[in-house]
Amino acid sequence: HKIRLGRLPDDRLTLQTGKTFELRPATAVADDAAPAPAVDVTTGASTSRDDLAAILQPGDRVLLADGAVELRVMGSEQHVVQTMIVHGGVIRTRSGVNVPSHRLTGDALTDEDRAxxxxxxxxxxxxLAQSFVRTAADVEALRALLPADGPPIVAKIETRQAVENFDEIAGSADGVMVARGDLGVDLPFQDVPMVQKRLIEVARRRGAFSIVATQMLESMTIAARPTRAEVSDVANAVLDGADAVMLSAETAIGDHPVEAAVAMTAICVATERDGADDLPSASLPPVADHPQAIVHAARALTDAYPRARAIWCFTRSGRTAEMLSLLRPGLPIVAFTSGPVPARRLTVRNAVIPLVLGTNRTGEPLIERMEQAARAQELVPRDEQMSVVLVTTTSEPGGVNRLELHELNEVT
Incomplete structure (x- = not known):
C-alpha cells in the first residue's frame, strides 16, 4: 500500500536542505475532509502509516514526491520520525513517501485494500491497480477476492523485489504498470530505462499488457508545452512496445491537464505513424489456455496480403483481440463485442479499437452489423475499396471459427 503525506498548508510546502523534518503518525491524513494536524505544519507532516517510527532505522533514506526530496532518518521519539533534509524541494498534499523496501513486510493486501x-x-x-506487488502470490491473493469474471488486475512494479520476480508476476497479472517514480527510488535511476524496456517485452511474452507511468510530461504540471526530453521519453515508451502510457500529476494536480492529454496523444500517434518499422513484432510461444493457431494465421494473412488495412474480430470475452494485440500485427484491430464491459477492458490493449455491437435482435448477418458499426465510427472510407482480415469467434471465450479476407466497397 503506497505511503502518502497528509494535509499540508496551502497543499504544498518547500523544504530547505539542512533543516529537520518530522514524519508523524497517520492522524489527519486520509481524504480532503480530514482535519488539519494540530502541530506545527511547517516542520513536519503526517503520513498514511502510523508505524514508520517502528520500522525506520537511523541512517535510512526516505524520499518524498518521487525522489524530489531526500530525507535521512536521525531517530524517532513517541511515534514521530526525526529526519534531516538532505536535498530540499517542494512537496504537496498526498505526495508519495518512499522508504527502503526491505523495511516493509507483512501482507501485501491491507485491511483497507480488502475493504x-x-x-x-x-x-x-x-x-484494479495493485500497489507494491512483490510476488505472484500477492496478485493471486487479490484475485481470490474477485469473481471469475472480475476486473483485470494491473500489478504496479515499484520495487527491486518485483523486478526480480517479474516473470512470475507478469504471468499472474492481467497487466503491469512500470511505475517509474517508486521504481526509480528503489533502483538506481540510471537503470530504469533498460529495466522498463525489458519489463515491457517480458510482459508481452507472458500475455500481459503494459502501462508506462510517472513523470512522462512532468513539466506540464506548470508549463503549457512539454520539454523535448519528455517528448522523447513518451515516444521511446511507444517504441519499446508499451500498450499504454499514463499521465498522473499532469492531469491530477497540474495547471494544464487537457493540454497534457492532447500532447501525449499527439506524440503517440506520430510515433506509431512514423516509427512503424521500429515497433516490436514477433511470434509468441503457445499459451496453454487459448487455441491460438487461428490468431497466428490471422497475423500470417496480414503479412501475405499487404493491402489489408485492418483486422476485424468479433469477440465475446475479448480474449481473441487480446491475443491479436500481443502479436503486434502492425494494423488496427477493431474488436466488436456484444457488451460494454469487454469493450472498456480492451481500450488499454495496443492497437485495439473496441466497438460494442450489442444484442442482435433483427437477425442481420454478423458481418453486416460489423460494417455498420465501423462505418458509424468512420473506420471505413466512403468510396475507397478496403480489405480487412475478418476473425469471428464461437460462444466459447477465446474460441475462433472463421478467418477470411473481406473486401469493403468492392468494385464489381
Whole structure:
C-alpha cells in the first residue's frame, strides 16, 4: 500500500536542505475532509502509516514526491520520525513517501485494500491497480477476492523485489504498470530505462499488457508545452512496445491537464505513424489456455496480403483481440463485442479499437452489423475499396471459427 503525506498548508510546502523534518503518525491524513494536524505544519507532516517510527532505522533514506526530496532518518521519539533534509524541494498534499523496501513486510493486501474490493466491484471498476506487488502470490491473493469474471488486475512494479520476480508476476497479472517514480527510488535511476524496456517485452511474452507511468510530461504540471526530453521519453515508451502510457500529476494536480492529454496523444500517434518499422513484432510461444493457431494465421494473412488495412474480430470475452494485440500485427484491430464491459477492458490493449455491437435482435448477418458499426465510427472510407482480415469467434471465450479476407466497397 503506497505511503502518502497528509494535509499540508496551502497543499504544498518547500523544504530547505539542512533543516529537520518530522514524519508523524497517520492522524489527519486520509481524504480532503480530514482535519488539519494540530502541530506545527511547517516542520513536519503526517503520513498514511502510523508505524514508520517502528520500522525506520537511523541512517535510512526516505524520499518524498518521487525522489524530489531526500530525507535521512536521525531517530524517532513517541511515534514521530526525526529526519534531516538532505536535498530540499517542494512537496504537496498526498505526495508519495518512499522508504527502503526491505523495511516493509507483512501482507501485501491491507485491511483497507480488502475493504475497497467490494466497493470497486459495486462501482463496476474496469481494472484494479495493485500497489507494491512483490510476488505472484500477492496478485493471486487479490484475485481470490474477485469473481471469475472480475476486473483485470494491473500489478504496479515499484520495487527491486518485483523486478526480480517479474516473470512470475507478469504471468499472474492481467497487466503491469512500470511505475517509474517508486521504481526509480528503489533502483538506481540510471537503470530504469533498460529495466522498463525489458519489463515491457517480458510482459508481452507472458500475455500481459503494459502501462508506462510517472513523470512522462512532468513539466506540464506548470508549463503549457512539454520539454523535448519528455517528448522523447513518451515516444521511446511507444517504441519499446508499451500498450499504454499514463499521465498522473499532469492531469491530477497540474495547471494544464487537457493540454497534457492532447500532447501525449499527439506524440503517440506520430510515433506509431512514423516509427512503424521500429515497433516490436514477433511470434509468441503457445499459451496453454487459448487455441491460438487461428490468431497466428490471422497475423500470417496480414503479412501475405499487404493491402489489408485492418483486422476485424468479433469477440465475446475479448480474449481473441487480446491475443491479436500481443502479436503486434502492425494494423488496427477493431474488436466488436456484444457488451460494454469487454469493450472498456480492451481500450488499454495496443492497437485495439473496441466497438460494442450489442444484442442482435433483427437477425442481420454478423458481418453486416460489423460494417455498420465501423462505418458509424468512420473506420471505413466512403468510396475507397478496403480489405480487412475478418476473425469471428464461437460462444466459447477465446474460441475462433472463421478467418477470411473481406473486401469493403468492392468494385464489381
Amino acid at each position: 475497497a474490493v467490494p466497493r470497486a466491484l459495486e462501482m463496476r471498476a474496469d481494472m
